[in-house]
Amino acid sequence: MSRLTVVVSQAPGKHPAKRALEESIVAALLLEPGLEVSVVPNLYDLGPDHTGRLFLGSVRGDLVVLSWLYPRAAFWLLDRDGIKGHAGETQLKPPADDDEDDTPAEPAADKPQAIGAAGTVPDRHIYTLDLRDFNKHEPCVAEVRRIAAECRDRRAAKPANAPAIIQLGLAAKEPAPAFAPEALLAPAGRRWYPVIDYSRCTNCLECLDFCLFGVYGVDSLERIVTENQDQCKKGCPACSRVCPQQAIIFPEYKSAAIAGADTGAVGGLKIDLSRLFGGDVGDALGTAVAERDRELVNDGRVAVGATVGVAKRQTDKPATPKDELDKLVDDLDALGL
Numbered sequence: 001m002s003r004l005t006v007v008v009s010q011a012p013g014k015h016p017a018k019r020a021l022e023e024s025i026v027a028a029l030l031l032e033p034g035l036e037v038s039v040v041p042n043l044y045d046l047g048p049d050h051t052g053r054l055f056l057g058s059v060r061g062d063l064v065v066l067s068w069l070y071p072r073a074a075f076w077l078l079d080r081d082g083i084k085g086h087a088g089e090t091q092l093k094p095p096a097d098d099d100e101d102d103t104p105a106e107p108a109a110d111k112p113q114a115i116g117a118a119g120t121v122p123d124r125h126i127y128t129l130d131l132r133d134f135n136k137h138e139p140c141v142a143e144v145r146r147i148a149a150e151c152r153d154r155r156a157a158k159p160a161n162a163p164a165i166i167q168l169g170l171a172a173k174e175p176a177p178a179f180a181p182e183a184l185l186a187p188a189g190r191r192w193y194p195v196i197d198y199s200r201c202t203n204c205l206e207c208l209d210f211c212l213f214g215v216y217g218v219d220s221l222e223r224i225v226t227e228n229q230d231q232c233k234k235g236c237p238a239c240s241r242v243c244p245q246q247a248i249i250f251p252e253y254k255s256a257a258i259a260g261a262d263t264g265a266v267g268g269l270k271i272d273l274s275r276l277f278g279g280d281v282g283d284a285l286g287t288a289v290a291e292r293d294r295e296l297v298n299d300g301r302v303a304v305g306a307t308v309g310v311a312k313r314q315t316d317k318p319a320t321p322k323d324e325l326d327k328l329v330d331d332l333d334a335l336g337l
């Protein structure tokens with residue numbers, strides 16, 4: 001019987017309540033048949049040579065990752081590291097979402113075409129669960145059980161002659177390399193870099209023009225990639241504010257919209273509801289330009305303001321806080337929020 005791999009990504013630091021939740025989830029799942037349970041340090045911090053990252057890359061079948069990150073952030077973070085699959089849908093919703101009605105999706109014709117994940121996506125599913133949604137292990141454990149059953153059913157429904165999963169050049173018959181639990185948990189230094197959500201990105205390359213620190217580049221197919229992610233300036237989320245599709249995620253930024261929450265886009269601006277309802281309406285472009293200038297000056301370079309790397313589309317936007325507030329409120333009214 002093939003087993004479902006479940007990986008718990010630890011919270012950075014040693015927060016006792018978070019560690020206790022992680023441990024209780026692992027303890028409960030270790031007793032479940034058909035699961036392979038492992039623990040790695042914070043997913044976002046795993047460098048290319050970290051054993052935890054190598055282990056994740058070696059997993060061939062369906063995968064569940066529980067982390068302290070928004071599910072969208074964790075999914076595209078894994079994709080960035082070459083750990084690809086189809087996004088599995090979780091039924092685990094944060095308690096506040098329970099009575100949320102399903103907002104009708106934007107008509108496809110009105111949406112710019114996203115470029116989607118690069119390369120071949122293996123025939124498996126990756127489920128990403130957010131540990132911040134609950135402070136008890138039971139809902140997470142129940143959801144992992146549900147996912148395990150869903151994966152079993154999906155496998156059982158496959159025709160007998162369906163191609164076996166082949167990932168990272170490993171034939172399905174080849175035994176997976178063994179990883180010692182203590183090696184998986186080797187400490188990982190903190191990192192800071194942008195993660196691109198390719199289900200939103202339209203490859204407009206505005207981020208490439210805007211970032212003056214060489215973080216972005218393009219691959220052989222001229223698709224945007226984070227080429228030198230560790231050149232990103234710690235704590236700076238500037239380019240995420242100028243991305244017209246809200247496709248750039250900084251998973252550990254304090255604002256939910258930038259950290260990968262599914263807040264969506266309204267009026268071409270990234271909405272940060274906490275700031276909006278706190279009465280502080282950010283001028284996204286102005287803030288991004290100021291953040292970039294601050295990093296340029298910290299590097300001993302000259303501040304450039306909005307004179308470099310800013311798309312005309314952005315500078316044409318009305319800039320007064322009053323105009324932005326009116327537009328945001330109109331847009332929220334239109335959404336019935």
Ligand code: SF4
Pocket residue numbers: 196200201202203204205206207208224242243244245246247248
């Ligand atoms: S600005 Fe956004 S949509 Fe445009 S290429 Fe960059 S990530 Fe993609």
Ligand code: SF4
Pocket residue numbers: 194210211212213215216231232233236237238239240292295
């Ligand atoms: S946050 Fe700043 S340094 Fe990092 S990629 Fe974006 S613009 Fe470049």
